[in-house]
Amino acid sequence: MRxxxxxxxxxxxxxxxxxxxxxxxxxAGDDPIDPSLPPGVQPTARGVYQVRxxxxxxxxxxxxxxxxxxxxxxxxxxxxxxxxxIDLADQAxxxxxxxxxxxxxxxxxxxxxxxxxxxxxxxxxxxxxVTQVAGEIAGLAETTLTQxxxxxxxxxxxxxxxxxxxxxxxxxxxxxxxxxxxxLPADIVAADxxxxxxxxxxxxxxxxxxxxxxxxxxxxxxxxVTAQYGASIRELLGSAxxxxxxxxxxxxxxxxxxxxxxxxxxxxxxxxxxxxxxSIARNKMEAQRFDVIHLAAGTAKxxxxxxxxxxxxxxxxxxxxxxxxxxxxxxxxxxxxxxx
Numbered sequence: 001m002r003x004x005x006x007x008x009x010x011x012x013x014x015x016x017x018x019x020x021x022x023x024x025x026x027x028a029g030d031d032p033i034d035p036s037l038p039p040g041v042q043p044t045a046r047g048v049y050q051v052r053x054x055x056x057x058x059x060x061x062x063x064x065x066x067x068x069x070x071x072x073x074x075x076x077x078x079x080x081x082x083x084x085x086i087d088l089a090d091q092a093x094x095x096x097x098x099x100x101x102x103x104x105x106x107x108x109x110x111x112x113x114x115x116x117x118x119x120x121x122x123x124x125x126x127x128x129x130v131t132q133v134a135g136e137i138a139g140l141a142e143t144t145l146t147q148x149x150x151x152x153x154x155x156x157x158x159x160x161x162x163x164x165x166x167x168x169x170x171x172x173x174x175x176x177x178x179x180x181x182x183x184l185p186a187d188i189v190a191a192d193x194x195x196x197x198x199x200x201x202x203x204x205x206x207x208x209x210x211x212x213x214x215x216x217x218x219x220x221x222x223x224x225v226t227a228q229y230g231a232s233i234r235e236l237l238g239s240a241x242x243x244x245x246x247x248x249x250x251x252x253x254x255x256x257x258x259x260x261x262x263x264x265x266x267x268x269x270x271x272x273x274x275x276x277x278x279s280i281a282r283n284k285m286e287a288q289r290f291d292v293i294h295l296a297a298g299t300a301k302x303x304x305x306x307x308x309x310x311x312x313x314x315x316x317x318x319x320x321x322x323x324x325x326x327x328x329x330x331x332x333x334x335x336x337x338x339x340x
Contacts, residue, residue, distance in 0.1 A: 085273025214288030
């Protein structure tokens, strides 16, 4: 029976698996080959594994600009709403800004931002000031930009392996959103590499991927806001602030018998300012991309061994990783686990 078992294991070992180090115990070190396996059977990886890799770009200067600056307009609106709306509308070339400035005497114009700030300060979303909500959205987008996981498939066939990225998962950033990468070309989300097994460890070779990461980050932020509030970021801010209501309130402000008026211009400035607050943040976010995700090597322990030595799991995986976000390759901490 023992001979039949050994023969069976030998036949199974002909199936594609990672290239195995065949050195003796004396050559490879003092640790014996797994004693739970029959003689001549060594731990190996074979077939398709579902991989989860976690990256943290906060520990290195990877992004071309700090995450805070990417959503700076949302931060600005959260602290100086009136100045932000008027300034961004002016930068966008909205005629209502110059029209209002030309029409108002200096003593009225000097009070305009304070009045608008006070009016917006009364606006709440689920009991929370709208400016505070804007700050929280900015913080959420920042975190999402720097902490993420990637789901992928790893198919091991002999001394070769194919690694394909399949989904982005933003749970490491505290956001319950996953997004498929199926719409991306295979040549940027799939890589062929080497695979070798020795002393219970799988070693993977060089791999390179590309990812329009910022586009997915913005989608995740929008999805998280929609899930919480039932509206997109722009819709949420617009419905809460209610530019016509703000304009009407400010138009009625008077000093020495002279009133602001110009409700139409105030509404146009408010709406255009909110458009810019969100669109600038979105454009800056979507401009963030990982031109190269370079995995120079990966190692993981082979776990959950079957009788033929095949690993059901890859445990404690570590990538030697770098990311090029348009400013050269920078090292990034990255770990992974996998299971069949």
